[in-house]
Amino acid sequence: xxxxxxxxxxxxxxxxxxxxxxxxxxxxxxxxxxxxxxxxxxxxxxxxxxxxxxxxxxxxxxxxxxxxxxxxxxxxxxxxxxxxxxxxxxxxxxxxxxxxxxxxxxxxxxxxxxxxxxxxxxxxxxxxxxxxxxxxxxxxxxxxxxxxxxxxxxxxxxxxxxxxxxxxxxxxxxxxxxxxxxxxxxxxxxxxxxxxxxxxxxxxxxxxxxxxxxxxxxxxxxxxxxxxx
Numbered sequence: 001x002x003x004x005x006x007x008x009x010x011x012x013x014x015x016x017x018x019x020x021x022x023x024x025x026x027x028x029x030x031x032x033x034x035x036x037x038x039x040x041x042x043x044x045x046x047x048x049x050x051x052x053x054x055x056x057x058x059x060x061x062x063x064x065x066x067x068x069x070x071x072x073x074x075x076x077x078x079x080x081x082x083x084x085x086x087x088x089x090x091x092x093x094x095x096x097x098x099x100x101x102x103x104x105x106x107x108x109x110x111x112x113x114x115x116x117x118x119x120x121x122x123x124x125x126x127x128x129x130x131x132x133x134x135x136x137x138x139x140x141x142x143x144x145x146x147x148x149x150x151x152x153x154x155x156x157x158x159x160x161x162x163x164x165x166x167x168x169x170x171x172x173x174x175x176x177x178x179x180x181x182x183x184x185x186x187x188x189x190x191x192x193x194x195x196x197x198x199x200x201x202x203x204x205x206x207x208x209x210x211x212x213x214x215x216x217x218x219x220x221x222x223x224x225x226x227x228x229x
Contacts, residue, residue: 028071032059035078040086043097046175047104058100066193068099070106077103085192094181095188098168102182105167111160158207162215169216170223179220183213 035041035058044056057076061069064081071077078099085091106112133144169179186209207215 024071025073028059028061028075028077031062032077033062034058035060035083037083039093040096040100043093043175043177044100046177047097047101047171050171050174051108056100056104068103070103070112072112074107074112076100076107082192090192091185091188092181094177095185097177098172098182098185101168101171102164104171105164106160108167109160109163111164161206162212165212165216166219169219173223179216183216186210186213 040058044058048054048056059075059077060083061067061077061079063079065079066082066085067079068082069077069079078096082091082096082099086093086096133140165182168182172179172182189209
């Protein structure tokens with residue numbers, strides 16, 4: 001019976017996650033269209049050949065913020081704002097392909113399922129910590145619990161981003177494109193999305209661009225030194 005409150009919190013987290021995923025799916029269904037771009041299709045066809053599938057479908061999400069995303073159902077999206085940057089020449093086809101490869105990494109590595117577990121677990125931790133902290137910090141316990149679990153979720157999210165970056169690098173190499181477009185995309189990213197760098201790194205859900213580039217280069221060095229490479 002002692003586990004009952006914890007199990008209830010986990011269940012609540014699961015319900016909230018599935019509700020959020022359902023709302024996102026409805027939003028994407030209503031505001032997206034299949035991507036039809038010959039240059040990008042040639043590159044995604046190379047990805048498809050590299051992973052042994054018939055084709056890779058990409059959709060345009062009709063919102064202006066610059067972003068790419070992998071939906072919980074496995075679909076890949078590029079926002080209209082991001083696609084417009086490509087259309088105006090601010091982003092090359094190969095750089096845009098690196099974003100698609102990154103989102104494919106989230107799908108292939110099962111990050112949506114992992115986020116379900118992470119979200120449910122941290123929600124339970126948040127409620128438990130708030131209960132404990134409120135005994136010693138009345139009125140501030142919820143704030144302290146939210147702060148701690150926000151740090152935890154940010155760390156878990158950054159780990160997922162590094163993993164998806166590594167997958168994208170390997171896919172880009174296997175498809176004969178290489179990692180340079182991926183690194184040049186990160187060099188442009190902060191300016192494209194309008195990030196001012198105000199948030200401390202440990203509070204951010206995505207690693208800093210320079211750290212992501214460094215990780216890609218470290219992977220390249222390690223892969224070159226690997227006996228299996």
